[in-house]
Amino acid sequence: MQQVLKNVKRGLLATVAAVGVTLSLGAQANLLAEIEERGVLRVAVPQDFPPFGSVGTDLKPRGYDIDMANYIAEQMGVSVELITVTSANRIPYLQTGRADLVISSLGKNEERERAIDFSHAYAPFFLGVFGNADIAVSNPEDLAGKTVGVTRGAVEDMELEKVIPASATLQRFEDNNTTLSAYLSGQVQLIATGNLVATEIAERRPNQAPVPKFMLRDSPCYIGLKKGEAELQAKVNEIIAKAFEDGTLNQISETWLKAPLPEGFGS
Amino acid sequence: MLNFSDLLPYTDQLLKGLWVTVELTVYATLGGVAIGTAGAAGRHYGGNLLRGMIGMYVELIRNTPFIVQLFFIFFGLPALGIKLSAWEAGLIAMLINLGAYSTEIIRAGLAATPKGQVEAAKVLGLSPQQAFFRVVLIPAFEKIYPALTSQCIIVMLGSAVVSQISVMDLTYAANLIQSRNFRSFEVYLVVAAMYLVLAILMRQAFDALGRYLFRHRRSS
Numbered sequence A: 001m002q003q004v005l006k007n008v009k010r011g012l013l014a015t016v017a018a019v020g021v022t023l024s025l026g027a028q029a030n031l032l033a034e035i036e037e038r039g040v041l042r043v044a045v046p047q048d049f050p051p052f053g054s055v056g057t058d059l060k061p062r063g064y065d066i067d068m069a070n071y072i073a074e075q076m077g078v079s080v081e082l083i084t085v086t087s088a089n090r091i092p093y094l095q096t097g098r099a100d101l102v103i104s105s106l107g108k109n110e111e112r113e114r115a116i117d118f119s120h121a122y123a124p125f126f127l128g129v130f131g132n133a134d135i136a137v138s139n140p141e142d143l144a145g146k147t148v149g150v151t152r153g154a155v156e157d158m159e160l161e162k163v164i165p166a167s168a169t170l171q172r173f174e175d176n177n178t179t180l181s182a183y184l185s186g187q188v189q190l191i192a193t194g195n196l197v198a199t200e201i202a203e204r205r206p207n208q209a210p211v212p213k214f215m216l217r218d219s220p221c222y223i224g225l226k227k228g229e230a231e232l233q234a235k236v237n238e239i240i241a242k243a244f245e246d247g248t249l250n251q252i253s254e255t256w257l258k259a260p261l262p263e264g265f266g267s
Numbered sequence B: 001m002l003n004f005s006d007l008l009p010y011t012d013q014l015l016k017g018l019w020v021t022v023e024l025t026v027y028a029t030l031g032g033v034a035i036g037t038a039g040a041a042g043r044h045y046g047g048n049l050l051r052g053m054i055g056m057y058v059e060l061i062r063n064t065p066f067i068v069q070l071f072f073i074f075f076g077l078p079a080l081g082i083k084l085s086a087w088e089a090g091l092i093a094m095l096i097n098l099g100a101y102s103t104e105i106i107r108a109g110l111a112a113t114p115k116g117q118v119e120a121a122k123v124l125g126l127s128p129q130q131a132f133f134r135v136v137l138i139p140a141f142e143k144i145y146p147a148l149t150s151q152c153i154i155v156m157l158g159s160a161v162v163s164q165i166s167v168m169d170l171t172y173a174a175n176l177i178q179s180r181n182f183r184s185f186e187v188y189l190v191v192a193a194m195y196l197v198l199a200i201l202m203r204q205a206f207d208a209l210g211r212y213l214f215r216h217r218r219s220s
Helices: A002-028 A031-038 A064-076 A090-095 A110-115 A155-163 A176-184 A195-204 A230-245 A248-257 B004-045 B048-062 B066-080 B086-111 B115-123 B128-165 B170-181 B184-213 B215-219
Strands: A040-046 A053-055 A079-085 A101-106 A117-123 A126-131 A147-151 A169-173 A190-194 A211-218 A221-225
Touching (some): A031 A040, A040 A064, A053 A064, A064 A079, A064 A117, A064 A248, A079 A090, A090 A110, A110 A117, A126 A155, A126 A195, A147 A155, A147 A176, A155 A169, A155 A190, A155 A211, A169 B170, A176 A195, A195 A248, A221 A230, B004 B048, B004 B170, B066 B086, B086 B128, B115 B128
Parallel strands (some): A040 A079
Antiparallel strands (some): A126 A190, A126 A211
């Protein structure tokens, strides 16, 4: 028994060592040069997270992230290869060198920053207060005397509670759908929710599309890159900045999120 | 494990919620029994058309879930331009609901009053109004009083559902506290006890009122 365990241990050590060597070899090469030489940009995109990425009726991936991937490849002058991933395996794909970029509605946090590098933000993802276009609200103080609908216990409920003035009323509902019903039936003029939920309303009831008033918590999406690829990172950031300036990014946002980029995005 | 002191910071919210529940129950009971009395009288003495209309109202309400009635009033009616606050919608749903049930209960009491009693009252020179209130209605109420008491308590307990349209009643407070400190066991145990006390107090109030209303019959 002990002998077997020893063998297993030795085998594992050898594997770890081999992986280590491969990884360090991979890190030495310049990925940007490699992509240009290869002529193909491999991008990990989601297939189960509309409107960022889903499979269309033609069985091809479509969405915000796919448009972004196509745009970047186009700007780099290479063709694109889309690899559909899940939220659990998107970072491993990057680390093992099977994808050059992860454009998969990826949020930033400390733990992830230790594992991979990030570009500048390319897509808005936030919790905020939304409402009819004709209501003048642009910060929490403006909510005084108004009623806001929210789903009880959700993050936006907790966030809003911290900033809402005493004279405003928070009407809490059981779940997201009930909160939406309250908004759509006009029982509340403002709701606190995520921008994707607002997109969903805009899709179902274009004439009642809620407009973002202010943000409660901002966690935009970034493009993920393998650690230490400074040239590729600079190139991607340059392309994002260009997309931002020439209006491409705003157009992608209008197409998939049914709303322009929020004010101050990308700054 | 159990920690009831986690509820202390929320005492204010619980008391506010309790007050909303009490308020709704008092209005709904008074109004609902009044609707029920009018409905029962209409169904008992009215013409065919009136009887049919009241019958439809009673069957419609008694054969649909309370929460659906509530959602229809709060989420559905705005489509017709009738926008009520959550509190108003909750009260109206309770009124309509108790009105329908108590119509049937009170009608049974009226039906059980012998005709001879009314004729005797006329012979003794009572006006029709006097005869209705003293000779028909009060004895009718006496017969169905326990059933009516139970129905009013059911409406009070059923008012927990109005928390779903964000009326800030006792159950709304409980759900909110639960979503903040995750002390489900403690919160719902305390709130259940509050409902229980409320129901017992309500029954005692009804009993006291009954002893006053039916004092003549008791003494004879």
